[in-house]
Amino acid sequence: MRDDFSQNTKDLLANRVGWKCSNPNCRKATCGGGIEKTDIVNIGVAAHISAASKGGPRFDENMTSGERKSYENGIWLCQSCSKLIDSDVKRYTVTKLKKWKEISEQMAVLDLEERSTSEYISDKELVKFFVQCFDRPAFKDRICQEGRMEDFDKAIEDTIVALNTGVLRTRDGSILKNSEGKSAISNEKWREKFETICDMLVALRRRLKLAKAEKAYTTYGDFEVMYCFYDRELEEWFDYTREEILKILSSVCEEVGVNGLRFPRREYRW
Numbered sequence: 089m090r091d092d093f094s095q096n097t098k099d100l101l102a103n104r105v106g107w108k109c110s111n112p113n114c115r116k117a118t119c120g121g122g123i124e125k126t127d128i129v130n131i132g133v134a135a136h137i138s139a140a141s142k143g144g145p146r147f148d149e150n151m152t153s154g155e156r157k158s159y160e161n162g163i164w165l166c167q168s169c170s171k172l173i174d175s176d177v178k179r180y181t182v183t184k185l186k187k188w189k190e191i192s193e194q195m196a197v198l199d200l201e202e203r204s205t206s207e208y209i210s211d212k213e214l215v216k217f218f219v220q221c222f223d224r225p226a227f228k229d230r231i232c233q234e235g236r237m238e239d240f241d242k243a244i245e246d247t248i249v250a251l252n253t254g255v256l257r258t259r260d261g262s263i264l265k266n267s268e269g270k271s272a273i274s275n276e277k278w279r280e281k282f283e284t285i286c287d288m289l290v291a292l293r294r295r296l297k298l299a300k301a302e303k304a305y306t307t308y309g310d311f312e313v314m315y316c317f318y319d320r321e322l323e324e325w326f327d328y329t330r331e332e333i334l335k336i337l338s339s340v341c342e343e344v345g346v347n348g349l350r351f352p353r354r355e356y357r358w
């Protein structure tokens with residue numbers, strides 16, 4: 089037996105995210121007018137976070153039928169994202185989907201409070217916002233001084249989401265919002281530089297994942313944890329790649345005429 093959502097629950101899920109897909113990297117509109125004046129086309133899906141029936145994606149046998157069809161267990165998505173989350177349940181975990189939902193609901197409120205997105209935003213304003221996204225320890229400290237690799241990875245992920253969507257989750261969990269992501273930059277050269285930065289950030293996360301799987305580093309120290317990479321070149325690659333990212337960023341800042349980030353010169357203690 090399937091624990092399907094009631095129409096009320098479906099409407100609630102859609103309304104609370106402004107009828108947009110809850111994947112923060114997608115945010116596609118899911119509703120619009122049809123050809124007839126009275127028609128409404130809805131391409132959104134009220135997806136189950138934990139499956140509606142046994143054997144389905146992320147099914148949790150400890151949940152009651154009531155919990156399974158409750159608002160808490162639903163997430164509003166576009167059709168392709170609803171297929172995506174069920175095609176890779178290891179990547180799209182319950183925790184991740186709940187986070188998507190939380191972010192999307194907060195973004196819908198911010199959409200209400202913010203000026204209209206059709207208002208023109210200058211490249212300068214966009215770049216200023218993106219610079220803020222890099223002002224965090226993950227871009228300042230050397231890789232061996234990162235408190236926890238999981239936090240480092242999370243910080244990089246947050247930065248990628250911010251560049252793509254214009255929404256930045258800060259370390260304390262609050263949300264800073266600009267109305268647009270990097271695709272809204274009108275200057276092609278600057279836009280390409282931000283695309284390159286994004287690719288490099290993705291590469292950092294991938295390499296980190298691989299390093300973890302291969303146990304390429306160990307930790308030492310009790311009070312302040314330090315990381316030790318067995319491969320010096322790999323350790324340097326992480327530091328070097330982040331420096332390159334900041335170099336590209338500061339070259340855009342210079343060209344646009346906004347203040348770049350001024351990180352104190354790193355101390356190298358070989």
Ligand SMILES: [Zn+2]
Pocket residue numbers: 109110111114115116165166167168169170
């Ligand atoms: Zn989507």
